[in-house]
Amino acid sequence: MSRLWRFFRTPEAIAGALILALLVAMAVAAPLIFPGDPQAIAGPALLPPFQDWSLPLGTDRLGRDVTAELFHGARTSLAVGLAAAAAALFIGAVVGTLAGFAGGLVDEVLMRVTDAFQTVPSFLLALAFVSIVGPSLGVVVGAIALGAWTGPARVARAEVLSIRERDYVAGARVIGMYPLEIAFREVLPNALPPVLALSSVIVAAAILTEAALSFLGLGDPNRVTWGGMIAEGRAVLRTAPFLSIVPGIALVLTVLGVYLAGEGVVESSAVRRSLS
Amino acid sequence: MNAPVLAVSNLAKHYRRGGQPFPAVDDVSFSIGPAETLALAGPSGSGKSTIARLVLRLIEPDVGRVEFEGADFLALSGAALRARRARFQMVFQDPLSAFNPRATVARVLDDPLRIHGLASRTERPRRIAALLERVGLEAGLAVRAIHEISGGQRQRVAIARAIATRPSLIVLDEAVSALDVSVRGQILKLLLDLQRQERIAYLFISHDLGVIRAVAHRVVILDAGRIAESGEARAVIANPQSAIGKALVAATPRLNRTRP
Ligand SMILES: Nc1ncnc2c1ncn2[C@@H]1O[C@H](COP(=O)(O)OP(=O)(O)O)[C@@H](O)[C@H]1O
Ligand SMILES: [Mg+2]
Numbered sequence: 075m076s077r078l079w080r081f082f083r084t085p086e087a088i089a090g091a092l093i094l095a096l097l098v099a100m101a102v103a104a105p106l107i108f109p110g111d112p113q114a115i116a117g118p119a120l121l122p123p124f125q126d127w128s129l130p131l132g133t134d135r136l137g138r139d140v141t142a143e144l145f146h147g148a149r150t151s152l153a154v155g156l157a158a159a160a161a162a163l164f165i166g167a168v169v170g171t172l173a174g175f176a177g178g179l180v181d182e183v184l185m186r187v188t189d190a191f192q193t194v195p196s197f198l199l200a201l202a203f204v205s206i207v208g209p210s211l212g213v214v215v216g217a218i219a220l221g222a223w224t225g226p227a228r229v230a231r232a233e234v235l236s237i238r239e240r241d242y243v244a245g246a247r248v249i250g251m252y253p254l255e256i257a258f259r260e261v262l263p264n265a266l267p268p269v270l271a272l273s274s275v276i277v278a279a280a281i282l283t284e285a286a287l288s289f290l291g292l293g294d295p296n297r298v299t300w301g302g303m304i305a306e307g308r309a310v311l312r313t314a315p316f317l318s319i320v321p322g323i324a325l326v327l328t329v330l331g332v333y334l335a336g337e338g339v340v341e342s343s344a345v346r347r348s349l350s
Numbered sequence: 351m352n353a354p355v356l357a358v359s360n361l362a363k364h365y366r367r368g369g370q371p372f373p374a375v376d377d378v379s380f381s382i383g384p385a386e387t388l389a390l391a392g393p394s395g396s397g398k399s400t401i402a403r404l405v406l407r408l409i410e411p412d413v414g415r416v417e418f419e420g421a422d423f424l425a426l427s428g429a430a431l432r433a434r435r436a437r438f439q440m441v442f443q444d445p446l447s448a449f450n451p452r453a454t455v456a457r458v459l460d461d462p463l464r465i466h467g468l469a470s471r472t473e474r475p476r477r478i479a480a481l482l483e484r485v486g487l488e489a490g491l492a493v494r495a496i497h498e499i500s501g502g503q504r505q506r507v508a509i510a511r512a513i514a515t516r517p518s519l520i521v522l523d524e525a526v527s528a529l530d531v532s533v534r535g536q537i538l539k540l541l542l543d544l545q546r547q548e549r550i551a552y553l554f555i556s557h558d559l560g561v562i563r564a565v566a567h568r569v570v571i572l573d574a575g576r577i578a579e580s581g582e583a584r585a586v587i588a589n590p591q592s593a594i595g596k597a598l599v600a601a602t603p604r605l606n607r608t609r610p
Binding site for chain 2: 240241242244245246247250251252260263264281306
């Protein structure tokens, strides 16, 4: 309770939480408010916003409802952002724990692999991966995670290196616990807080990467995405700039909201203390 | 005399300090008989904890031999070593850092029973309750988190965990040093009771000669990783021969007062 109170003390955290709440509400409500196919034609093409109140944000080049697309796009952004971040945190935590706990050759090999992944710009990695495997939601999630797990891996490894010297790890060895059980049951959960503190940055980056992939036409073609909407709008940028501006604003607000709320959580929890 | 539970010979471990190797433990030999308490005494940094970690295979020695229950303990590895550990336990100084901060009392006591297959899943809660009662705690304490209970209770839980697998030897590294004087007396009494009833031997590490005189049969006094002197505990403390032994006795005021 007091933690919740501390979270809502900074205005940034409140703003972040509000934006996130709105985003989640949009994502959840999308199939209820706009039950049909958001990619179906709903009215005349290129209707400007605020003209027809059944189509509040107007229509795009093909006459599709921009509001419906925006809501369904929130769904994609959120799903991809969260799934990719979860996958990146999971891979990073496992790799970092194995490297830090095993030490020696295992550590050496895993950290070289981490180095290699970190050297390649993560967006190029995602681009290459989707181009080869083909665009679908799962592949996009995997592609983004592929470029995002190295940060969590490094943080997890550093934390594990300090935890593995603690008495309770020695105690676990003394009672004959199997090394993998020590690593994943005794050490990993206690190494997680600083790793999870990275999640807001990773979710924000994942949402941006997904938008960029969609913008380049490498998103899942069966789903509405904000990146895809911006790309669509580009063709009529002079005559109907709102088609790019509306999803652009949604994207910026979302990334800002995720980041602010994440900072608020870190600030209000013990995570900050264990980081310093 | 019975065959020793633990026989250590010519044990050595070097660390590096400022680029130079220095001996943390240097040519140390001793043995412990069944149900015997051997104390390791010495100033801070004299190598007591390093010896504890070496004999328990938490770190590996440069040279030396460790024989546990008549077999070469250094030759064991993997599953064989883990199985053998049931007989050779340890209690740490700080009872808080000795446990996973997320653990409950029940989990801490469940682990050794599960790992060594000493009781079925349905049987373990009863065994845990019995262990808690064995060390003078209420069975209801099992549901509590480790960080919720007092330091003295925690050290009792640590002892319960150590005796769960019916060991023949327990290393106690400053196991009572962090406790209040009154709690310390109770824990020492518990250790003595357990030793008498279950015939457990102790490698009792302490810098406090007063405590050592109260519980140990024999004492080994260390200085900078080497054995300075050893012998029957009361005799050594009453009349130390080495310079470090004399200094340790002089630094323990309770001993001076009670000496005739
Ligand atoms: N992992 C290590 N690396 C380097 N030096 C160490 C390490 N562990 C212990 N030492 C050194 O070895 C000596 C003995 O330490 P220790 O066995 O902990 O002493 P004690 O328990 O008697 O206080 C000390 O000088 C200590 O600094
Ligand atoms: Mg020590």
